[in-house]
Amino acid sequence: ETGVTQTPRHLVMGMTNKKSLKCEQHLGHNAMYWYKQSAKKPLELMFVYSLEERVENNSVPSRFSPECPNSSHLFLHLHTLQPEDSALYLCASSQGPRGQPSMNTEAFFGQGTRLTVV
Amino acid sequence: GENVEQHPSTLSVQEGDSAVIKCTYSDSASNYFPWYKQELGKRPQLIIDIRSNVGEKKDQRIAVTLNKTAKHFSLHITETQPEDSAVYFCAANEGESRSRLPGHNTDKLIFGTGTRLQVFP
Numbered sequence: 001e002t003g004v005t006q007t008p009r010h011l012v013m014g015m016t017n018k019k020s021l022k023c024e025q026h027l028g029h030n031a032m033y034w035y036k037q038s039a040k041k042p043l044e045l046m047f048v049y050s051l052e053e054r055v056e057n058n059s060v061p062s063r064f065s066p067e068c069p070n071s072s073h074l075f076l077h078l079h080t081l082q083p084e085d086s087a088l089y090l091c092a093s094s095q096g097p098r099g100q101p102s103m104n105t106e107a108f109f110g111q112g113t114r115l116t117v118v
Numbered sequence: 119g120e121n122v123e124q125h126p127s128t129l130s131v132q133e134g135d136s137a138v139i140k141c142t143y144s145d146s147a148s149n150y151f152p153w154y155k156q157e158l159g160k161r162p163q164l165i166i167d168i169r170s171n172v173g174e175k176k177d178q179r180i181a182v183t184l185n186k187t188a189k190h191f192s193l194h195i196t197e198t199q200p201e202d203s204a205v206y207f208c209a210a211n212e213g214e215s216r217s218r219l220p221g222h223n224t225d226k227l228i229f230g231t232g233t234r235l236q237v238f239p
Binding site: 004041042043044048090109111112 | 152160161164226229231
């Protein structure tokens with residue numbers, strides 16, 4: 001295990017549902033990320049949290065709402081999703097050199113949540 | 119912003135042969151280039167990375183080369199084995215920090231589209 005745990009592993013939800021994805025890292029890292037992986041596109045960065053502050057938001061629709069209550073936990077709240085949002089959602093964490101958050105070091109990924117929107 | 123292109127999208131080789139995957143990037147300020155391997159149903163995992171102050175790095179059967187002038191980098195796998203079968207992603211960081219917060223150098227990693235490598239026994 002790499003120390004990054006995601007739950008649930010699989011999720012099927014209707015377009016009117018509200019659900020949340022959870023990510024937990026036990027590596028003591030100071031930056032956490034949400035990625036979307038679909039058949040058509042490479043790993044797409046959605047959100048970056050650095051020291052619990054959101055520092056990147058890649059024009060993600062508002063139906064995706066991240067939350068980082070502390071440096072070990074990251075959530076992705078989902079509501080009124082569309083079928084095209086079906087994908088594998090990966091969480092990752094990293095620790096930059098000299099204690100600075102950075103992606104210029106190894107990013108450890110969770111196993112992902114396979115989301116299907118029906 | 120950074121744009122990373124990766125080729126080929128699929129690659130089939132015979133066990134024991136070599137495999138080469140190539141990536142190009144657009145941001146001349148990029149200085150970190152990792153490669154990730156994702157086996158079927160599993161998470162991406164870092165297998166090797168290179169920084170812009172070196173031209174080549176090797177780890178057993180895996181090597182990565184970087185040509186900063188041409189803005190391309192390649193992954194070389196020698197003596198391939200069936201367990202090398204996976205999807206490989208290259209990535210490059212955006213050269214300038216776009217963080218809103220002072221002191222937070224969270225450079226983004228931009229990934230290539232992936233290469234599905236199949237090694238036949």
